[in-house]
Amino acid sequence: MSRRFRFYEKKRGDRRTGSKRFGNVGEALFFGFFLVVGCLALWAMGSVLVVPEWRANRHFAETTCMVLEKHVGHSSEAESPRFRPEIEIEYSVDGHTYRRTTYDATGLYSISREPADAVLDRFEVGNEYPCWYDPMDPGRAVLVLGYSGWLYLSLLVPGSFIAISTRRLIFIWLNWGTSAERRSVMSRRAAELDPFEESRGAALANVPSDANWTNSPGTHLAYRLPIAATPGWTLFALLAACLIWNGIVTAFVVMAVRTHLAGQPDWFLTAFVIPFVVIGILLVGYLVRQGLITAGVGATRLEISNHPLYPGGEYEVFISQAGRFTLTSLNLFLVCQERATYRQGTDTRTDTCTVYRQCVFTVENVELEDHKPFDGRCRLDIPASAMHSFNSDHNEIGWKLVVRGCVASRPNYERDFPVLVHPPAAQSPRA
Amino acid sequence: MSEPQIELVLAGEQQRYQAGETLSGHYRLLNIAARDVRAVELSVLWYTEGTGDEDLAVHFFDRFEPATRAIEICQPQYFGTQLPASPLSYAGQIVKIFWCVRVRLFLTQGKDLIVERPIQIGNVAAAQEVQE
Numbered sequence: 001m002s003r004r005f006r007f008y009e010k011k012r013g014d015r016r017t018g019s020k021r022f023g024n025v026g027e028a029l030f031f032g033f034f035l036v037v038g039c040l041a042l043w044a045m046g047s048v049l050v051v052p053e054w055r056a057n058r059h060f061a062e063t064t065c066m067v068l069e070k071h072v073g074h075s076s077e078a079e080s081p082r083f084r085p086e087i088e089i090e091y092s093v094d095g096h097t098y099r100r101t102t103y104d105a106t107g108l109y110s111i112s113r114e115p116a117d118a119v120l121d122r123f124e125v126g127n128e129y130p131c132w133y134d135p136m137d138p139g140r141a142v143l144v145l146g147y148s149g150w151l152y153l154s155l156l157v158p159g160s161f162i163a164i165s166t167r168r169l170i171f172i173w174l175n176w177g178t179s180a181e182r183r184s185v186m187s188r189r190a191a192e193l194d195p196f197e198e199s200r201g202a203a204l205a206n207v208p209s210d211a212n213w214t215n216s217p218g219t220h221l222a223y224r225l226p227i228a229a230t231p232g233w234t235l236f237a238l239l240a241a242c243l244i245w246n247g248i249v250t251a252f253v254v255m256a257v258r259t260h261l262a263g264q265p266d267w268f269l270t271a272f273v274i275p276f277v278v279i280g281i282l283l284v285g286y287l288v289r290q291g292l293i294t295a296g297v298g299a300t301r302l303e304i305s306n307h308p309l310y311p312g313g314e315y316e317v318f319i320s321q322a323g324r325f326t327l328t329s330l331n332l333f334l335v336c337q338e339r340a341t342y343r344q345g346t347d348t349r350t351d352t353c354t355v356y357r358q359c360v361f362t363v364e365n366v367e368l369e370d371h372k373p374f375d376g377r378c379r380l381d382i383p384a385s386a387m388h389s390f391n392s393d394h395n396e397i398g399w400k401l402v403v404r405g406c407v408a409s410r411p412n413y414e415r416d417f418p419v420l421v422h423p424p425a426a427q428s429p430r431a
Numbered sequence: 432m433s434e435p436q437i438e439l440v441l442a443g444e445q446q447r448y449q450a451g452e453t454l455s456g457h458y459r460l461l462n463i464a465a466r467d468v469r470a471v472e473l474s475v476l477w478y479t480e481g482t483g484d485e486d487l488a489v490h491f492f493d494r495f496e497p498a499t500r501a502i503e504i505c506q507p508q509y510f511g512t513q514l515p516a517s518p519l520s521y522a523g524q525i526v527k528i529f530w531c532v533r534v535r536l537f538l539t540q541g542k543d544l545i546v547e548r549p550i551q552i553g554n555v556a557a558a559q560e561v562q563e
Contacts, residue, residue, distance in 0.1 A: 339526075
């Protein structure tokens, strides 16, 4: 048994992981439970709502009845009182006289009494009204036909339970006893059938497309490189975070201050708020710092002689730095970073590790003036044994050019310009 | 009767390949009858190791079930495929990419048996962590 069905299996490396088969059994039981619940709920709702109304509208025969008595019925089952109209009628079918208390086919209660009163007002005791009886059981009759309309939306609840559970159970069934390799092939074939999925040649699997890099021509060299994150958007996100945080903290600060002004200081609230105020102040400080960098440094522009890059290739880079300040130093680095994403409990975490960092350009003590940006050129060599850019679901290897500026009496700044390194075998004649 | 075995042989017992090269070889099932085999899968694949969750993709895949393909179960089954340009084998710090040829034998009694041969594609240097 233990060989066939293990709770834990050994993963590659030194980490232990849960048994796939055990996980599948647990998942199947979980979704099987919700499938049963969904089916029972759908059956119950169908028998209470759908079938009675459908039968009344399609099969009941019309006749005439006399109203004998009317009142509002109360439900004693629910915690809060519920109401429905109850009208006692008398009608004849094939010489037999029937007496029944009824109104509609479902007999559902309402949380409000007013609709029941409004219905009763439409019927007078002693008067005759049309009614519809069940030919198969003449003792059953209703005073109104029609469907409950919006009540049918409630069928979406058990319907969604059934749809989601069934979909997952089919997935588990299809993957039961299926190897990881076969699952990978099946998902690849499914992706190939997706009309919205970008079609890429199998020659460069898991290498990002360079479409976003080569659609912006440069003025000095072939291509202008896109920046990783626009400083303006970064600043906007920081401003939004700062406003939300400090807005919430201000509400608590006001509450704390009021207790002090009223002569009944709430020291617990005051002590509770202080660390949040400190974080808010730090956020404001960081926002001001980023604002100074964004507003004061000016645009950084990088252009490159060719793209994508290849291991062993030599390229020319043009760097331009605008602004009005003194640059203590300006450096350009070629950087390669690994990025790994993993799940830890319910959290998804990402680790990064820099595995290559080479300074390709440096200049010191540059005075920048309005309308006269600093322009420089340098050579960029990609190591012959470099790994190409790689991107899969949880792992990534990325290359970038990093501009690092040290500015006199201002915070230093860094700006990233991702580049793509393709594998050598994919080299085209233009490289 | 002895335990079932899988013999997997790569042409020339080669381990290092370049992108675009042809990888070929054969495998053979030993000590097993056709009625005991539910399916056999041959894959040429890469997978990741390291800090991140495992990613896996299959470059070449062949599956046969004795019930649907009339072959002599113990005869060598030959395969060949042209290796892709990417991804190349890589020994990084938190991301590692490994290539291998894997044969997976599914037995009718429920167990499966795996044999794999690691291969290297390309000449990418091992990476070392660099301090910022």
